[in-house]
Amino acid sequence: MxxxxxxxxxxxxxxxxxxxxxxxxxxxxxxxxxxxxxxxxxxxxxxxxxxxxxxxxxSTVIDILRSLPSEEFAAYAPIAGLPSFLEAVKKAAFKEFVPKGYIEAVATPGGSGAIRHTIRNYSKEGDDILTSDWYWGPYHTIAEEHNRNLKTYTLFDKNDKFHLSSFTEKVNAILEKQRNLVILLNSPAHNPTGYSLSDEEWKNVIDVLKTAAKNKDKKIILFVDLAYIDFAGENSRSFMKYFNNLPENILIIIGFSMSKGYTLYGMRSGAMIGISSNEEVAKEFKQINSFSNRGVWSNGTRPAMVVLTKIFENKELLxxxxxxxxxxxxxxxxxxxxxxxxxxxxxxxxxxxxxxxxxxxxxxxxxxxxxxxxxxxxxxxxxxxxxxxxxxxxxxxxxxxxxxxxxxxxxxxxx
Ligand SMILES: Cc1ncc(COP(=O)(O)O)c(C=O)c1O
Missing domain, CATH: 3.90.1150.10 (Aspartate Aminotransferase, domain 1)
Structure with missing residues (x-):
């Protein structure tokens, strides 16, 4: 009916x-x-x-959680997240591959929250958002929730490698008609295929974006979804070297999640990390996404933030x-x-x-x-x-x- x-x-x-x-x-x-x-x-x-x-x-993660004093469960966290947590997030996301640029982080409820703020704050209503033809369903839900259209490129070419020409074509076509382009790219250990881009493929992706960014009227926001990075094996972060010193109209946003890597799915904790060669863009990232925290869910889950902080402040625990x-x-x-x-x-x-x-x-x-x-x-x-x-x-x-x-x-x- x-x-x-x-x-x-x-x-x-x-x-x-x-x-x-x-x-x-x-x-x-x-x-x-x-x-x-x-x-x-x-x-x-x-x-x-x-x-x-x-x-x-x-179990170490859960033991740390259980050992926290009552106040750490009861108290609010700051709107942008505990500063010590935000430092821990950067260590957890980058390890030794800290990109060169201005880096700011904001706590979000899981990686999902980071996706939400990226779509809401870096594209406008009616805009197209770009991801691959195989994608995690909630990308569509979140885009639709905010009146954006999720468009896709073909992920694999005939040799089962990253389909660079399909990606390039879609990036350019969307930028022809709109000013800001948000791209959601889930690698390494992509959901649902399990694909990870090689370093060479990453270099090619960034080169395409750099070429498109020569038109200074265009703003390109590459959201790199790291939800599964801690199950992606050795050398899974070396691609981050391509995020060094990018043009100021390319913003990298890393989506960090505590759900899988720390088995804290239910604690709803994560962060978004902005990387820019322009200090003002990084400051603005911090301000606008903190503002959105206040306007959507207020603050995040304090005990989860304290757990990550403790892990990264203590080598043995880590x-x-x-x-x-x-x-x-x-x-x-x-x-x-x-x-x-x-x-x-x-x-x-x-x-x-x-x-x-x-x-x-x-x-x-x-x-x-x-x-x-x-x-x-x-x-x-x-x-x-x-x-x-x-x-x-x-x-x-x-x-x-x-x-x-x-x-x-x-x-x-x-x-
Ligand atoms: C591709 C991908 N991105 C992000 C997330 C975000 O998870 P959470 O919001 O629990 O951090 C998930 C969870 O399943 C995922 O599969």
């Missing part, structure tokens, strides 16, 4: 139904109740789980967290390798995976293939052009059995 009576104002009438990922997860859980969880592959959840399906947790995280990372790598090896063996095409929580299988009619998969008790998330399989939440054994089931389901739908 089509809806004819609304209480909400016209701009808020986007009704998008239940979240797809949660719906798939519910179906998997219902099946587990019927046939036992051992027989169900629930590859819908975007959080790292152990082989028994419990959330993987960095080493402990990194050692625990390495175990989770190894587990994730083993699962991904098990899936990829078997995919190769059975001839299942997957998007080029380098690291991260997800592997994506490109296919026609993903909804129907997913339906078919449920007959084999495999639950994964249908996207527009393929299926997202969350290796982060599936045991190695189940990961190695899944590709064959994908081949079978894709064949069944093709018939």
């Amino acid at each position: 089509s809806k004819s009576f609304f209480m909400v104002a016209p701009h808020s009438r986007t009704i998008s139904g239940n979240d797809k990922i949660f719906a798939v997860n519910n179906a998997a859980q219902a099946m587990a109740k019927k046939i036992g969880s051992n027989h169900v592959v629930n590859a819908s959840i975007g959080a790292l789980m152990d082989d028994e399906g419990n959330l993987s947790i960095l 080493e402990k967290v990194e050692a625990e995280r390495k175990k989770l990372h190894d587990m994730l790598n083993e699962r991904a390798n098990a899936f990829l090896e078997e995919a190769k063996r059975v001839g299942l095409k997957v998007c080029p995976y380098k690291a991260g929580f997800f592997i994506t299988i490109p296919c026609d009619d993903p909804e129907r293939v997913c339906e078919e998969l449920t007959k084999d008790a495999v639950f994964a998330v249908p996207l527009k052009k393929g299926i997202r399989f969350a290796v982060c939440s599936v045991s190695k054994e189940k990961c190695s059995k899944a590709p064959e089931k994908f081949v079978k389901a894709i064949k069944a739908v093709k018939k």
Whole structure:
């Protein structure tokens, strides 16, 4: 029945139904109740789980959290975030690859908050926002929430490398018609494909932006989403050298999240870090995004900020967290390798995976293939052009059995 009576104002009438990922997860859980969880592959959840399906947790992080005095839980944090937290955020995001330029940070509720402020403050209503054709769904939600249009370039070329010409074409086409361009680029360990741009690809991306920025009327804002960087392996930050001394009309905004790297999904903590060669642009970044904090959610979650501060003020604690995280990372790598090896063996095409929580299988009619998969008790998330399989939440054994089931389901739908 089509809806004819609304209480909400016209701009808020986007009704998008239940979240797809949660719906798939519910179906998997219902099946587990019927046939036992051992027989169900629930590859819908975007959080790292152990082989028994419990959330993987960095216990040092939780221990620090639990040891905080009551006041640290009860008190407000400053609107822009605790200054000590903002220093810790820079260390966590850059490690030894601190870009040359003026750098300012503002706390946000997770990486999501950083995406929101970037879209709201650096583009105007009706503008196009650019990302790749494979992207994390909430990019669209956040763009739509603010009356922006999410446009995409093709992520992979025919050799499964970054599609530079598609990117270039879209950047130039959008800049022809609007002054500011916000680009959302999730690398390393992209959600949903697991792709990480190589340093050479990063250099090419920045070169394209530098060329476009020769027109000084244009403003280019590159949002670099680091949500999964701590599961991206060695050398995952060397690309940041390309952020040194950029033209003043290119602003880099790093989206930092404590959700995956510190297993604090529910604490809603993260930050945005602005990098500019112009001191005024960096100051303005701090001011306008702090103002937006006040106007949207006020301040962030203080205990989470204190936890990150403590970790980066104490070398031993940091080493402990990194050692625990390495175990989770190894587990994730083993699962991904098990899936990829078997995919190769059975001839299942997957998007080029380098690291991260997800592997994506490109296919026609993903909804129907997913339906078919449920007959084999495999639950994964249908996207527009393929299926997202969350290796982060599936045991190695189940990961190695899944590709064959994908081949079978894709064949069944093709018939
Ligand atoms: C690509 C990507 N960016 C950003 C985030 C932000 O997460 P949070 O808001 O929990 O920090 C996520 C979380 O799933 C993500 O997948």
